[in-house]
């Protein structure tokens with residue numbers, strides 16, 4: 569049985585959502601953040617040397633890192649679902665946006681978060697770094713003007729990994745979505761998915777994810 573270790577209000581909600589979309593059996597173990605530091609509690613940090621969420625266990629396998637976990641579960645349990653075959657014209661977009669999530673938009677949002685924690689920095693470096701976040705959101709909005717989902721016509725794991733920076737990450741690094749009508753329409757589409765609704769009810773009951 570697959571076990572998903574979920575840290576409250578974190579990127580591990582991606583894995584709960586993935587399991588719900590695939591309708592596979594899994595055990596969910598939920599951990600609250602430390603009330604003072606807002607970091608993962610000691611028992612979560614003991615799960616994997618990374619000390620960060622998400623972490624899964626599958627028999628003897630203990631795996632961290634969102635992208636690796638998503639690829640692992642899809643390869644083991646997906647039976648071809650939520651991915652795009654290499655011979656499809658949508659394959660390059662699938663790969664690009666899957667990796668854009670943790671390779672580009674998340675780092676830019678983290679920089680915005682840290683600059684905010686430092687009380688905002690009024691200098692050229694901070695402006696240039698914040699500009700990366702602006703550019704990432706503009707690129708996402710442009711992509712969603714062209715296609716309903718990141719890979720194209722099909723909902724895939726690229727959508728699952730991309731949602732967190734568009735939603736929960738904005739709790740930590742605020743971003744107004746008014747200039748991004750295509751992102752707003754996309755979030756409304758995702759909010760209607762029954763598997764997404766089930767996942768959020770299980771992962772973070774009581775938390776209102778910013779979906780607009």
Ligand SMILES: N[C@@H](CCC(=O)N[C@@H](CS)C(=O)NCC(=O)O)C(=O)O
Pocket residue numbers: 575577578579580606607608609619620621622632633634635670
């Ligand atoms: N690139 C990693 C990032 C992991 C990460 O930073 N997770 C955050 C939650 S969003 C975390 O565990 N924070 C609590 C802590 O560092 O103690 C992934 O996608 O798995």
